Amino acid sequence: MSTVTDPGITRDEAMNLLKTHLKNEKLISHCVASEAIMRALAVRFGEDPEMWGLAGLLHDLDYEMVNEDPARHGEEGARILEEKGVSPLIADVIRKHNAEGLGLERSTVFEHALTCAETITGMIVAVTLVYPDKKIASVKPKSVTKRMKTPHFARAVSRERIMECEKTGIPLNEFVALSLEAMSGIAKELGL
Ligand SMILES: [Fe+2]
Structure with missing residues (x-):
């Protein structure tokens, strides 16, 4: 069931x-x-798309500020958001997307969802750029799962983090298809 929580910040x-x-x-x-x-995952799970989308x-948010320091990434962003009155649920899930660097652990569906969602974007962009037209609309879910099995392809993209989709209860194939569809919907904005 969806629970509507005030995110404490608008999209704008x-x-x-x-x-x-x-x-x-x-x-x-x-x-x-x-x-x-x-947002697409929230709809899939009957959760709040505004909270999940934000x-x-x-x-x-803090990526440039912490200069990729894994011991600070997520923590600084969460702190800024908390100071602005953003929902602690959002701040906490942002911390947990770098649980590895901060010595935390992910346990909720929301936490696993953010981790797999933000990671698969890199894989989808890399696969899109292989296509002659470089259009996300040309990419089939199967091309993404196939390339995931090639270790040297987009090697910086953690397959392990993408596979956390299974901890949310969504099989990889479905997660890839959902992600592709979601990114296709904003392809123009992404320039892909
Ligand atoms: Fe990210």
Whole structure:
């Protein structure tokens, strides 16, 4: 059942905040793509698309600020959001997307969802760029799962994190199809 919680920030405010902290356009696109997948996952689970979408949009808020320091990533972003009165549920799930670096553990569906969602964006972009037309609409779910099995392809993208979709109860094939569809819906915005 869906529980409506006040996120404590609007989508417009979140986007403005993101743009004051991130200058890299590719990183902003990555955040927008993560948002789209999180919204689709929330619908799939009967959860709150606004809460889940905002967690996706804001998860890398501190990325440039912490200069990729794994011991601070997620923590700084969560702190900024908490100070702004954003829902602690969003702040906490953002911390947990870097549970590895912060010495935490993921346990909820929301936490596993953000981790697999934000990670698969990298795989989908990499596969899209292999296609001659570089259009996300040309990508089939099977091409993504196939490339995932090739270790040297987009090697920086953690397969283990993508596979956390199974901890949310969604099999990989379905998760890939859902993610592709979600990103296709904002393809223009992503420039893909
Ligand atoms: Fe990310």
